[in-house]
Amino acid sequence: AISIAGRYNYRIAGLNLLxxxxxxxxxxLFRTDA
Structure with a gap:
């Protein structure tokens, strides 16, 4: 359970960072174009 929760939290953190x-x-890019 801990491993699954760890992977889930890691995935959420990864998506947020991305x-x-x-x-x-x-x-x-917008500043460069502007």
């Missing part, structure tokens, strides 16, 4: 990186990268 989303933050995409948003930040898009902001940089």
């Amino acid at each position: 989303t933050a990186i995409i948003i930040y990268w898009n902001t940089i």
